Amino acid sequence: MSDALITARDLVKEYDAGGVFRAVDGVSLDVQRGEMVLIIGPNGSGKTTLLSMLGGLVRPTHGSVSVDGRALQEMPERELELFRLHRVGFVFQTFRLIDALSVRENVQLVVEMARDGRPEPVQTTVDRALERVGALHLASRNTRALSGGEKQRVAIARALANDPAILLADEPTGSLDSAAGEAAIALLHDAARNDNRAVVIVSHDTRIAQHADRVVRMLDGCVSTRM
Amino acid sequence: MNGRAARVNAYTRSMVPLARRLLFRNRGGFLVTVAGVAATVSLLLFLFAVHAGVRDGSTRYVRTAGVDIWIAQKGSDNIIKSSSFVPASLAGRVAGIDGVAAASPLVRVISKGEIRGRHTSTLFLFGFDPATRLGAPNDMTLKPGEIVLDESFARKYQLRIGDSLTIQRRAFRIAGLSQGTNALLSQFGFVRFEDGAAILGIQDTASFILVKTRGDRAAVARRIREAVPDVAVHEADDFTRYHDEELDSGVLPVFFGLAAFGAAVGGLIVALMLYSSALERRDDYATLKALGAGQRYLLRLVVGQSLLVTMAGCIAGILFMCAITPLLLRAIPTLVLLYLPRHALIFPAALAIGALAAIAPLRVLRRIYPGEVFRA
Numbered sequence: 001m002s003d004a005l006i007t008a009r010d011l012v013k014e015y016d017a018g019g020v021f022r023a024v025d026g027v028s029l030d031v032q033r034g035e036m037v038l039i040i041g042p043n044g045s046g047k048t049t050l051l052s053m054l055g056g057l058v059r060p061t062h063g064s065v066s067v068d069g070r071a072l073q074e075m076p077e078r079e080l081e082l083f084r085l086h087r088v089g090f091v092f093q094t095f096r097l098i099d100a101l102s103v104r105e106n107v108q109l110v111v112e113m114a115r116d117g118r119p120e121p122v123q124t125t126v127d128r129a130l131e132r133v134g135a136l137h138l139a140s141r142n143t144r145a146l147s148g149g150e151k152q153r154v155a156i157a158r159a160l161a162n163d164p165a166i167l168l169a170d171e172p173t174g175s176l177d178s179a180a181g182e183a184a185i186a187l188l189h190d191a192a193r194n195d196n197r198a199v200v201i202v203s204h205d206t207r208i209a210q211h212a213d214r215v216v217r218m219l220d221g222c223v224s225t226r227m
Numbered sequence: 228m229n230g231r232a233a234r235v236n237a238y239t240r241s242m243v244p245l246a247r248r249l250l251f252r253n254r255g256g257f258l259v260t261v262a263g264v265a266a267t268v269s270l271l272l273f274l275f276a277v278h279a280g281v282r283d284g285s286t287r288y289v290r291t292a293g294v295d296i297w298i299a300q301k302g303s304d305n306i307i308k309s310s311s312f313v314p315a316s317l318a319g320r321v322a323g324i325d326g327v328a329a330a331s332p333l334v335r336v337i338s339k340g341e342i343r344g345r346h347t348s349t350l351f352l353f354g355f356d357p358a359t360r361l362g363a364p365n366d367m368t369l370k371p372g373e374i375v376l377d378e379s380f381a382r383k384y385q386l387r388i389g390d391s392l393t394i395q396r397r398a399f400r401i402a403g404l405s406q407g408t409n410a411l412l413s414q415f416g417f418v419r420f421e422d423g424a425a426i427l428g429i430q431d432t433a434s435f436i437l438v439k440t441r442g443d444r445a446a447v448a449r450r451i452r453e454a455v456p457d458v459a460v461h462e463a464d465d466f467t468r469y470h471d472e473e474l475d476s477g478v479l480p481v482f483f484g485l486a487a488f489g490a491a492v493g494g495l496i497v498a499l500m501l502y503s504s505a506l507e508r509r510d511d512y513a514t515l516k517a518l519g520a521g522q523r524y525l526l527r528l529v530v531g532q533s534l535l536v537t538m539a540g541c542i543a544g545i546l547f548m549c550a551i552t553p554l555l556l557r558a559i560p561t562l563v564l565l566y567l568p569r570h571a572l573i574f575p576a577a578l579a580i581g582a583l584a585a586i587a588p589l590r591v592l593r594r595i596y597p598g599e600v601f602r603a
Contacts, residue, residue, distance in 0.1 A: 048601045057517055057598045078521055084597075085519025096514040096600055100248035109243045110518050158518075170601050 004030035005165060005198045006054055011063035013049050023049040025221035026063070033165070036192040036199040038208050041218035047202040048170055050218070054200060055088050055168045056080045067166065085114050089159030089197075091188070093171035095151040097143040097158075103130070104139040107158045114162045129161040130154070133187055149180025156187050160195075167191050167199045173208070185211055246531030249508055257536060260500040264540020265547055267493030268577055271486050272548050275570045278482045280411065280563025286470045287407035288415060289463075292362050296438035296448050297461045304461060304469040306335060306435070307351075307410060308477070313458055315424070315433040318356075324454055326440055326447035331356030332433030334423040337413075341393040342384055348561075350380065352394060352416045354423020361437035364405035364417045371422060374399035377414035378406050382560040392416075395426045409563050493540075494580040497533055498587035504532065505588035509595060516597035525592045530585040537581030541574050 006029070013024040024046040031037050031054075039047045052058040053065055056072045065072045067087060075083060084090075097106050107126045115122065130136040133153040143151060152172065159167055169188055173181035189211040192199040201208055209215050217225040250257050285307055289297075298321065303311035315332040322330040334354040340347040355362035357369055364375055374392060381404055386392065390401050399418065408415035424432065436458075440447040444462055452460045461469070505512065512525060552564055 052598045052601060055517075057600070081516075081519045081521045083519075084517065090517055090600070092600055096510070096517075098245070098248075098511050098514065100252040100511070101243060101245065105243045105245075105248075109245060112242055113518070113520055113524065 003032060005033045005068060006031040006200075007064075007066045008050075008054060009064050009066075011050065011053055011065065012061045013046070013053060013058065014061040022221055024053070024060075027218075027221070027223050028063075029054075029216065029223070031166075031198040031200055033198055034192055034196040035213045036189060036201070036211060038212035038215045039200065039202045039218060040204065040206075040209070040215060041224075045218040046221040047218050049221075051168050051170055051200060051202050055090060055166070056083050085110070086162055087164050087166055089156075089162070089164040089167045091152070091155050091159050091167065091169035091172045091184075093174040095148075095155045095175070097151055097154060099142070099144050101143065102139070103135065103141050103143055103146070103154050106143060106154060107161050110158055111161050125161060129157040132160060133157045147180070148176050149183060152176055152180065152184045153187070156184065156191075160191060165197055167197050169199070169201045169203075171203050171205075172201060173203060173205045181205065181207065246528050247535055249504065249511070249528070250532050250535055253504060253507065256500055256504065257539075260496055260536050261539045261543055263496035264493050264537055264577065264581075265543035267489050267496070268541050268544025268573060269547050269551075270489045271573050271577075272544065272566070272570060273564070274482050274486050274489070275573070276564040276566050277411070277562070278478065279565040279567050279570070280409075281478065282471065282474050283565050284407060284409040284411060284563050285474055286467055288364065289467050289470055291407065292364075292437070293439065294361055294437040295440040295444050295463050296451065297463065297466045298436035298438065298451065298455070299434070299459045299461065301457060301459050303459060304466065305473050306353075307470065308473055311335075311434045313433055313436055315420075315431050317455065317458070318433070318436045321436055321438060321451060321455065324447070324450050326442055326450060327438055328441045329359040329361060329439040331359040331361045331437055332420055333362040333435045333437050334420060334427055334432070335434040336394075336423055336426045338394055338426065340416075342386065342390075347380070347384055347392075349413045350394070350416045351410070351413050352418060352423060352426065354418050354420040354426075355437075356420045359437075359439070361439060362417075362435075364408055364415070365403065367403045369402055369417070369419050371419055372397075372399055373402035373418070375403040375405050375417040376401055377408040377416065378404040379409045379561045379563070380414035380416070397422070397426060409561060411561065411563060414561060490576070490580055493577065494584045497536060497581050498584035500536065501529055501533055501585060502587045502591065505529070505591040509591075510599075512592060513595050513597060513599040516595060517600040522593060526585065526589065529588055529592065530582050533581040533585045534578055537577050541577050 008027060008029040011024050011027045015021045015023055027050055041047050053060050059073050104126055107129050108122060111122050111125050127136060130139055133156050135153040135157055138146065138150055167188065172184050172188060176184060185208050188199055188201060191197050216223055289306065298313060300311040300313055303309040318330045318332045321327055336352040337349060338352060339349055353362060367375055376386065386401055388401050388403060392399050392401060448460050448462050556562060
């Protein structure tokens with residue numbers, strides 16, 4: 001697919017765990033704008049490692065990941081950091097909100113980091129992101145006082161705040177009840193459909209498959225099935 | 228330019244105070260560290276104030292005794308830490324030298340006093356000539372058998388004007404009190420020359436000859452050196468400087484050693500707090516890294532925390548010293564604390580040490596791997 005936003009080729013990731021352990025073994029994957037891809041598989045199948053490489057958090061041992069034609073493995077560390085800041089939004093199973101900050105501040109932080117001191121209307125951007133996920137009314141609340149569903153909404157707002165082209169979610173419904181999980185899936189689906197983002201989700205939650213454009217099943221570090 | 232500055236200022240004001248929030252998240256650690264920095268700053272302020280007080284107390288008398296030239300025994304250049312014996316009659320010879328307005332002997336006796344059967348701490352007793360008043364601590368006129376005592380010494384022993392103090396079995400009536408005559412380890416007392424000489428018990432002996440000049444002081448000093456070559460002739464400015472140097476060479480290294488030790492302890496307290504905070508907030512730092520924060524951003528964050536805690540410690544230290552200084556002076560009457568504007572340099576120094584302490588968690592931060600965010 002020549003117009004893919006993310007192009008991964010022959011990705012291999014090896015770890016030294018008292019011997020070489022191959023977490024991902026020759027995976028190739030393309031993800032287009034507006035597409036929602038679900039990666040499923042048992043624990044230890046390499047899903048999260050693959051997601052980490054797609055997001056520039058981990059460098060592959062072999063193979064390549066390109067976003068918009070730019071090879072991540074060739075980027076110096078600072079450029080990779082900027083790539084994550086501007087081009088990728090992350091959603092985590094455990095939300096990873098900074099509990100010392102309020103809801104608004106959690107979102108504002110990444111906006112400020114991305115704007116690098118330029119005097120744009122930060123609050124407008126933050127409010128828009130919170131409003132988008134229906135969490136604007138929570139803005140002044142402390143994140144410790146939120147329910148799991150509310151936390152995940154805020155985490156999605158933070159992921160969307162810098163208008164990234166890619167949204168990567170690791171078990172986004174793993175810590176949520178079914179209603180909150182449905183809401184989170186809807187937000188991620190909306191980010192792909194209406195905002196034309198490439199959304200890659202790693203999950204055990206089969207409900208997500210109904211919304212995904214494609215499902216990739218992994219086993220022992222390899223892609224076993226594409227649906 | 229102003230508009231841009233105002234916009235940037237407004238932007239900065241609205242920024243997320245992450246450093247402060249991370250600090251306050253661990254209130255116990257924050258308060259303990261602030262207390263540690265405050266204790267260090269208080270210690271440094273105390274040491275420098277004591278040093279300045281001792282320096283002032285040791286030299287103010289020399290500076291304000293109204294003397295232009297001090298004549299001492301060869302090799303003697305101060306009144307505190309060197310002995311000096313010259314003939315008292317030398318004053319008459321010096322008085323005849325061209326340019327000398329007045330010359331008189333000053334005798335110094337180092338002795339304990341006795342009050343109600345109890346010995347006091349050591350006094351530096353100076354006997355000056357009441358006729359010329361050279362070497363007198365103030366404008367009081369002393370009668371035979373009277374003494375002017377350092378005010379802090381009198382307070383220490385609860386002595387008042389009119390009370391009696393015995394020195395070498397001679398009773399003196401306290402006629403007045405002097406200020407700026409406290410060298411911390413010993414205080415000064417002043418009597419008439421003949422009383423001082425009687426305590427010393429050696430005929431025609433003085434410690435110094437004090438000279439008041441007319442006209443060019445340097446020229447007069449030169450003439451005295453030519454006329455009396457076997458004594459040391461010190462102009463007042465040089466004599467004061469010798470006291471400073473004597474004090475600095477003896478006491479300053481000790482004070483600086485203590486100050487450096489205190490500063491190192493303060494720096495280590497801040498470093499320990501930052502290090503443990505980095506370990507404790509590892510998840511937050513990993514999240515920041517995953518979201519795109521660079522090492523420089525994290526360094527700024529840690530330095531920000533360090534400066535905040537150091538500033539809070541400095542303010543607490545100042546407030547503590549403001550509160551405790553009057554109590555200390557009341558509890559230890561001979562303590563001299565002199566706060567000088569240059570002591571404010573402690574605060575930029577503390578901030579610099581605090582910023583330096585931010586090096587401690589750098590290795591921890593560098594080793595935080597952004598992929599940790601995927602660990603549940």
